[in-house]
Amino acid sequence: MEQKSALKPLFISGNAAIARGAWEAGCRVAAAYPGTPSTEILEYTSRYPEIYSEWSMNEKVSLEVAIGASLAGSRAFCAMKHVGLNVASDALMSQTLIGVGGGLVIVVADDVGLSSSQNEQDSRFWGRFAHVPVLEPCDAQESFSMMVSAFTLSETFNTPVILRLTTRICHVKGVVQPQRDSYPQFAIEGGFVKDVKQKVMTPAHAKFRIPWMFEREEQLRIYSEGCDLNRQVGGEDRRVGFIASGPTVLHVMESFPDAPILQLGLTYPPPLERIRQFAELVDQLVVTEEVEPLLETEIKAAGIAVIGKALLPRQGELAPQVLRRALAPLFGQAEADLPAAGVNAMQEQRVDLPKIGSSAELFPRPPTMCVACPHLGIYYCLSHIRNKTISGDIGCYTLGTGEPWNALDTCICMGASMGVALGLDKGRTESDQNKKVIAVIGDSTFMHMGMQGLLDITYNRGNVTVLLLDNRAVGMTGGQDNPASGRDIHGEPALQIDFRKLCEALGVRSERIVEVNPYELPTLFKALREETKQPEPSVIITNQPCVLVDHYGPKPPLEVIDAKCTGCGNCLDVGCPAISVVRRETVMKPNGQEKQLAFVTIDTQACTGCDLCPGTCAPDAIVPMEGVSRG
Amino acid sequence: MVNSSNRQVTNILVVGIGGQGVMTASEVIAQTALRAGYDVKKTEVAGMAQRGGVVTSHVRFGKRVLSPAIPSGEADLLVAFEPAEALRWCGELRPEGVAMVNSEPQAPPVVSFGLYDYPEDPIGQIRERGITVHAFAAGKIARELGNFRLVNTVMLGAISPYLEFSAEVMREVILERFRERKPKLVELNEAAFAAGLERGHG
Numbered sequence: 001m002e003q004k005s006a007l008k009p010l011f012i013s014g015n016a017a018i019a020r021g022a023w024e025a026g027c028r029v030a031a032a033y034p035g036t037p038s039t040e041i042l043e044y045t046s047r048y049p050e051i052y053s054e055w056s057m058n059e060k061v062s063l064e065v066a067i068g069a070s071l072a073g074s075r076a077f078c079a080m081k082h083v084g085l086n087v088a089s090d091a092l093m094s095q096t097l098i099g100v101g102g103g104l105v106i107v108v109a110d111d112v113g114l115s116s117s118q119n120e121q122d123s124r125f126w127g128r129f130a131h132v133p134v135l136e137p138c139d140a141q142e143s144f145s146m147m148v149s150a151f152t153l154s155e156t157f158n159t160p161v162i163l164r165l166t167t168r169i170c171h172v173k174g175v176v177q178p179q180r181d182s183y184p185q186f187a188i189e190g191g192f193v194k195d196v197k198q199k200v201m202t203p204a205h206a207k208f209r210i211p212w213m214f215e216r217e218e219q220l221r222i223y224s225e226g227c228d229l230n231r232q233v234g235g236e237d238r239r240v241g242f243i244a245s246g247p248t249v250l251h252v253m254e255s256f257p258d259a260p261i262l263q264l265g266l267t268y269p270p271p272l273e274r275i276r277q278f279a280e281l282v283d284q285l286v287v288t289e290e291v292e293p294l295l296e297t298e299i300k301a302a303g304i305a306v307i308g309k310a311l312l313p314r315q316g317e318l319a320p321q322v323l324r325r326a327l328a329p330l331f332g333q334a335e336a337d338l339p340a341a342g343v344n345a346m347q348e349q350r351v352d353l354p355k356i357g358s359s360a361e362l363f364p365r366p367p368t369m370c371v372a373c374p375h376l377g378i379y380y381c382l383s384h385i386r387n388k389t390i391s392g393d394i395g396c397y398t399l400g401t402g403e404p405w406n407a408l409d410t411c412i413c414m415g416a417s418m419g420v421a422l423g424l425d426k427g428r429t430e431s432d433q434n435k436k437v438i439a440v441i442g443d444s445t446f447m448h449m450g451m452q453g454l455l456d457i458t459y460n461r462g463n464v465t466v467l468l469l470d471n472r473a474v475g476m477t478g479g480q481d482n483p484a485s486g487r488d489i490h491g492e493p494a495l496q497i498d499f500r501k502l503c504e505a506l507g508v509r510s511e512r513i514v515e516v517n518p519y520e521l522p523t524l525f526k527a528l529r530e531e532t533k534q535p536e537p538s539v540i541i542t543n544q545p546c547v548l549v550d551h552y553g554p555k556p557p558l559e560v561i562d563a564k565c566t567g568c569g570n571c572l573d574v575g576c577p578a579i580s581v582v583r584r585e586t587v588m589k590p591n592g593q594e595k596q597l598a599f600v601t602i603d604t605q606a607c608t609g610c611d612l613c614p615g616t617c618a619p620d621a622i623v624p625m626e627g628v629s630r631g
Numbered sequence: 632m633v634n635s636s637n638r639q640v641t642n643i644l645v646v647g648i649g650g651q652g653v654m655t656a657s658e659v660i661a662q663t664a665l666r667a668g669y670d671v672k673k674t675e676v677a678g679m680a681q682r683g684g685v686v687t688s689h690v691r692f693g694k695r696v697l698s699p700a701i702p703s704g705e706a707d708l709l710v711a712f713e714p715a716e717a718l719r720w721c722g723e724l725r726p727e728g729v730a731m732v733n734s735e736p737q738a739p740p741v742v743s744f745g746l747y748d749y750p751e752d753p754i755g756q757i758r759e760r761g762i763t764v765h766a767f768a769a770g771k772i773a774r775e776l777g778n779f780r781l782v783n784t785v786m787l788g789a790i791s792p793y794l795e796f797s798a799e800v801m802r803e804v805i806l807e808r809f810r811e812r813k814p815k816l817v818e819l820n821e822a823a824f825a826a827g828l829e830r831g832h833g
Contacts, residue, residue: 011665139672139699172674172699173661247699254698321703362719363747365648365739368683403744572743577683581743598745605779 010176014169017140017176018107019044021147022077024179025103026186027051029069031062033448034477035081036116037170038109042079043480046489050183055474055482055489058414058448059084063091063106067160070104071199073188075151077105082123083413084108087449089126092160094201096130097209099158101188103151112166112290113317116476118394118413120315122292127162127268131217134162134268135229138249140174146265148179149229155188157220164267166290168247168317221269229265230274236260240330241282243275243295243306248288248318255320256331270295272302279304284330286311288318369399371578371603372554372610374471374544377518378440379405380574380616381525382467388436388532389424393417393450395442396475404575408440417441418453422462436532437463443470443484443499451506457537458507465531466539469518470499471546479548503539512538519544521615547608555609557625560601564621567597571613571622578606579613640693641795642701646720647712648737649683652783656710657688659787660794662804664692667796672699683739685716710790712782713737714766718753721762730762731790731831733769733782765789767830773823781823788827798828 012020018041022030030053032042046053052069056062062078069076080088085108092106108126111117127134135150137143143165150161197205224230233249234242235258244252245264252261262278264270267289279285287296287308296308311326312318369375379400382390392398392408393416401408410420421439428435441450446468457464474480481487486496503513512534514527531538545552571579583599602613604625614622643660647653654675661673669692689701703723709730711717717732724730738749750756754766769789773781784805791798802824809817 011661011671168674168699172672174672174696174699175665175670250698251700254702317700319700319702320698324702362715362750363739363741365683365685365716366741367649368740370683403741403746575740577740579743580738580740581745584745596745598743600743605774 007178007181010178011173012140012176013040013171013173014137014140014143014165015040015109015171016044017144018079018147018163018165019048020176020178021144021150022075022105023048023051023183024144025148025151026075026184027077027105027151028074028102028187029066029076030054030078031056031065031076032079033057033059033062033084034474034480035059035084035109036477037111037167038079038081038084038107038165039477039480040170041107041109042489045079048183053489055480057483059088060091063088063095066104066106067091067095067098069102070160071098071101071192073101073191075102075104075186077107077147079107080109081117082108082110082121083117083119085123085126086121087414089130092126092130092132094206095160096132097201097206097213098199100154100160101192102186103154104160105147105150105154105163106160107147107163107165109165109167109170110290112168115167118411120291122290122294123162123164124268124289124294125292127164128294130160131213132159132162132268133157133220133224133266134164135265136164136246136267137169137265138245138247138263139169140172141176142265143169144176144178146229157216157223159216159220164246166247166317217269224266224269224271225273226271227266230271231263231265232260232278233263234259234261238282240284240286240327241278243278243285243287243299245289245295248290248323251318251320251323252288255323256327264295267295270298272299272304275299276302276304279306286327286330288312288323290318291315366402367399368577369396369575370547371576371606372547372608372612373576374518374542374546375400375469376574376576377521377524377612378467378469378542379407380612381521381528382407382438382440383573384525385436385528385532387434388438389432390438390440391417391420391424393439393441393445394476395445395469397440397442397469400440404573413449414445415441415449415451415453417445418450418457418464418466421464421466422453422457422460425463426460436465438465438467438532440467440469442475443468443472444474444482446499447483447497451502454503454508454537454539455506462537463535464537465528465534466537468499468503468539468541470541470543473546473549475546475548479546485549499541503541508537508539512536513541514538515541515543517544518542519610519612521612552608555611557604557607557609558602558611558614558622559604559625561621561623562599564619565599566619566621567599568618569596569598569600570616570618571600572598574613574616576613578603640691640696641708642706643690643708643710643790644701644706644720644723645688645690645710645712646716647686647733648716648739649686651686651712652780653686653688653712656712656783656787657690659783659801659804659808660690660790661692663794663796663801664690666800666804669693670696672696674699685719687720708790708793710786712769712786714753715750717764717766718750718756721757721760724762726761728762729793730757730764730766731786731793732757732764732766733786734766735768735770765831769827769830772826772830776819776823776826778819781819784820784823785827785830788824788829789831791824791828792831 059080066076066078237258383405392411417439483497488494769785
């Protein structure tokens with residue numbers, strides 16, 4: 001029952017709007033692996049009891065779960081960050097030949113601006129590659145309404161639909177008007193339909209599905225020309241007209257309020273005839289898209305003159321100040337007339353543009369590991385080991401690349417630490433004969449895509465020491481549950497995986513699997529020394545939880561006895577953000593060399609008493625805070 | 632008032648360090664503006680924010696808000712939870728904009744490692760640019776009240792005289808949040824808001 005405008009508007013993020021849209025569309029199954037900026041989509045979805053929600057082991061599995069649910073007759077979706085769709089793409093490329101039962105939506109969030117990702121890729125390519133439609137909302141309201149439309153579009157055209165978001169949509173809150181206050185029961189009649197020629201992709205079957213897929217794409221092309229997802233908005237100043245998609249629609253409206261805009265919501269297949277008609281209305285045509293020139297290439301190929309990446313950056317957000325500066329010449333303005341930008345604040349949005357205005361030289365403030373993070377001890381030890389190459393992976397522990405540890409040598413993609421380590425071992429040259437090869441991977445990344453790599457190491461007799469940092473959570477994205485935490489997406493008890501048994505099953509010999517408490521530095525050093533000596537695969541598993549999870553138990557804080565601190569600075573090598581320098585001194589050593597001393601203090605409001613730093617303090621200057629019992 | 636009536640959208644940039652409550656502060660501003668009947672957009676660069684990195688949140692409200700990002704040089708009010716961060720972001724203000732700054736420095740680990748220096752007198756440097764700055768030790772007030780996490784309520788109290796809705800509406804939004812989630816903290820937040828409001832007037 002539609003109850004338009006009777007419902008109270010919501011003030012929610014794009015991610016929450018996707019979840020609401022799925023619920024209002026009667027979606028029954030949702031799956032995801034956490035990843036910035038998409039993580040909250042499934043967190044919000046899991047709050048709707050009518051929808052089965054899960055944290056999947058990786059994005060490929062999440063898509064496969066959604067495919068299965070769709071074929072079973074239910075509306076289903078999976079959500080992932082841009083790089084997740086690379087992982088899921090194997091399933092996508094076959095699924096496009098099969099079609100759907102209930103509507104099937106793939107929500108993919110591109111990290112435009114690189115807030116927390118290893119690259120900045122444009123997921124809209126997958127629409128072209130898999131010949132499936134791509135929807136691009138411009139804000140939370142459209143995320144909601146397009147999510148509802150996406151299921152219908154999927155069923156009408158018998159196709160998976162890609163709904164593409166960016167960071168500025170996922171993490172922007174706006175006013176959203178909901179349409180329903182009850183969950184609609186939706187299911188395809190008859191449930192799963194057996195049809196092997198459609199659903200079993202062998203060469204004999206697939207070759208008949210390929211022409212079918214192209215015919216579907218042609219129908220979508222015709223639909224795109226007339227549908228109201230693509231519409232003309234904006235003003236009457238016809239000097240410059242815009243073809244805009246995603247968040248750039250609003251950035252263009254903000255920057256050039258009088259310009260006419262052809263706003264594309266269904267951006268693949270693009271409505272080229274409508275674009276041609278629109279082009280005739282304006283003197284110059286500009287296409288704004290984040291981030292690759294996909295529409296631009298297609299518009300040009302249709303013989304329509306358009307300006308795009310010749311003036312606009314091919315990286316980062318097309319925020320208003322970027323658009324205004326880049327396009328000023330088209331409006332007869334000199335760039336110098338525009339307001340200057342900030343000190344060194346919005347650099348990420350001004351890539352390709354010169355720095356403007358006076359710049360105060362400020363320190364960077366990169367993300368740090370948390371106070372008392374169980375990874376700190378690991379990196380303290382790794383930074384003190386010589387003659388090693390360390391392949392890293394994706395997670396909080398990637399921060400070990402930075403100061404003060406400088407411990408990681410590679411970071412490629414989820415799970416890559418395993419295969420890369422094996423390659424570093426097998427490909428070593430004469431000069432690296434005695435180097436220790438170490439791989440560092442977290443529990444969640446190991447289960448996502450690392451397990452196969454470890455099997456590759458054991459099967460192929462690699463000489464690699466694996467550090468499996470089990471902090472019982474998906475830490476980087478905010479501590480989501482996984483099989484290491486032993487709880488499901490709702491926080492309910494679930495399988496808790498035994499990593500020792502798992503590693504044994506993957507072929508690591510039992511005596512080469514060591515469990516350690518990462519806050520005990522001597523134990524850690526000993527384990528690292530012994531295991532890196534062994535000419536066979538070994539795994540060191542750490543066993544302390546992430547400090548961000550609810551059940552982390554802080555202890556009373558530590559403090560520094562000023563009179564005892566010698567300024568040696570050893571504790572700073574731990575890299576705990578609760579430790580800071582209060583005073584520096586330069587002294588002359590007996591041999592005549594100068595030595596820098598750094599006297600420290602501990603932020604007792606932040607310290608959780610993990611007892612790691614006292615282990616680095618020779619004069620025992622770090623002690624439990626006076627007057628606080630440590631019961 | 633930080634906005635003049637001839638402009639349609641008020642832009643507030645809230646900046647600080649992961650863990651200081653920047654997101655909560657901007658959420659309160661947004662909710663207050665909603666209650667006052669405005670269209671609101673609020674963006675946040677979060678990602679790795681809970682790990683001590685720079686956090687910024689843009690709040691825009693008015694009759695109709697388009698882009699969620701405050702165009703560079705168009706912020707009306709900068710709410711900075713740390714003085715060096717105020718310096719980093721002050722160029723985003725309009726020439727007549729106002730900066731409300733917690734004057735207590737918090738140096739990042741890279742300064743402790745000796746790789747960078749903390750800037751000399753960041754607040755003075757902002758003033759040299761001709762910007763109106765109100766700086767006070769909001770963190771100290773929060774700690775004296777018993778919890779450094781109260782710093783965002785102190786800062787909200789301090790900016791409330793500069794917004795076009797009454798301080799009472801914002802105070803109510805804050806207290807309602809705590810009544811629902813952490814009723815034990817209602818009184819403390821009431822005190823924190825009042826202390827901030829007093830400093831903001833000065």
